[in-house]
Amino acid sequence: MSRTRPAPEPPEPLAPLVDAHTHIDACGATDPAGVAALADRAAAVGVGTIVTVADDLAAARFAVEAAHWDDRIYAAVALHPTRANALDDAAKAELEQLAADPRVVAVGETGLDYYWPGKLEGCADVETQVDGFRWHIDLAKRLGKPLMIHNREADHDLLAVLLDEGAPDTVIFHCFSGDTTMAQACVAEGYVLSFSGTVSFKNAHELREAATVVPASQLLVETDAPYLTPHPFRGAPNESYCLPYTVRALAEVRGDDPAELAEISTANARRVYRLR
Known part of the structure; x- marks a missing residue:
């Protein structure tokens, strides 16, 4: 992410909305006042609920704190x-304790990332990633919570592991980035596909086509902030308040009414995450 561009202007409000996946700490909100201010900015444009997601132990501790x-x-x-090589016994024990917290609504983000091995120093290799993915699948099933998937260039193997392990009742593909074939395979399994700002990118032809084949009942929306800021703000810092830009772009791609899509995606998020 680049911070060379100023933050986007707040969009026209669109309510109700749930940001199904973001990283509040990476957005710079790291204390109660910062978290409240971020949530206030989101609420001002209709984003009344936010799911903040961990990718390491420090972020997991923070996410639970922020939710309280x-x-x-x-x-x-x-x-x-990519951090599955840090999943030792101590990490597993702490994650189990954190994931059991009533403010935790999903186990994630976990899955497979075949892009970074060999490019990123210290990145977990594929075998280690698969082992970690299997452990997280089991944790989600034991806790009865949704499994939130990160998938990068690993479509076949990821679906194969889910089939082999037996998927939890609810599986969410965060920031879905696949083509129509992958979308149809996920839909057939009953998985939920979450769309981010990438669906607004005019050159994301396969993704935009895939978005049209997902039933409304299996669809979520997210920012993945501070990353993937929607068009025309690419390169600017993203935040939960930017979600209406993505929802309007997704509605345009699908031929949906934005207000109806907001209501449907919010109902889905409340069902999937069992929100109050």
């Missing part, structure tokens, strides 16, 4: 697949 600081915030905890 502010009733508008919920948490998801896991080790990102």
Whole structure:
């Protein structure tokens, strides 16, 4: 992410909305006042609920804390697949304790990332990622909570592991980035697909086509902030208040009414995450 561009202007409000996946700490909100201010900015444009997601242990601890600081915030905890080599016994024990917290609504983000091995120093290799993914699948099933998937260039193997292990009742593909074939495979399994600002990118032809084949009942919306700021703000810092830009772009791609899509995606998020 680049911070060379100023933050986007707040969009026209669109309510109700749930940001199904963001990283509040990476957005710079790291204390109760900062979290409240971020949630206030989101609420001002209709984003009344935010799920902040962990990718390492420090972020997992923070996510749970933030969810207790502010009733508008919920948490998801896991080790990102590229960090699966840190999933030792102590990490597993702590993650189990954190994931059991009532403010934690999903186990994630976990899955497989075949892009970074060999490029990123210290990145977990594929075998280690698969082992970590299997452990997180089991944790989600034991806790009866949704599994939140990170998938990068690993479509076949990821679906194969889910089939082999037996998927939890609810599986969410965060920041879905696949093509129509992958979308249809996920839909057939009953998985939920969450769309981010990438669906607004005019050159994301396969993703935009895939978005049209997902039933409305299996769809979520997210920012993945501070990353993936929607068009025309690419390169600017993203935050939960930017979600209406993505929802309007997704509605345009699908031929949906934005207000109806907001209501449907919010109902889905409340069902999937069992929100109050």
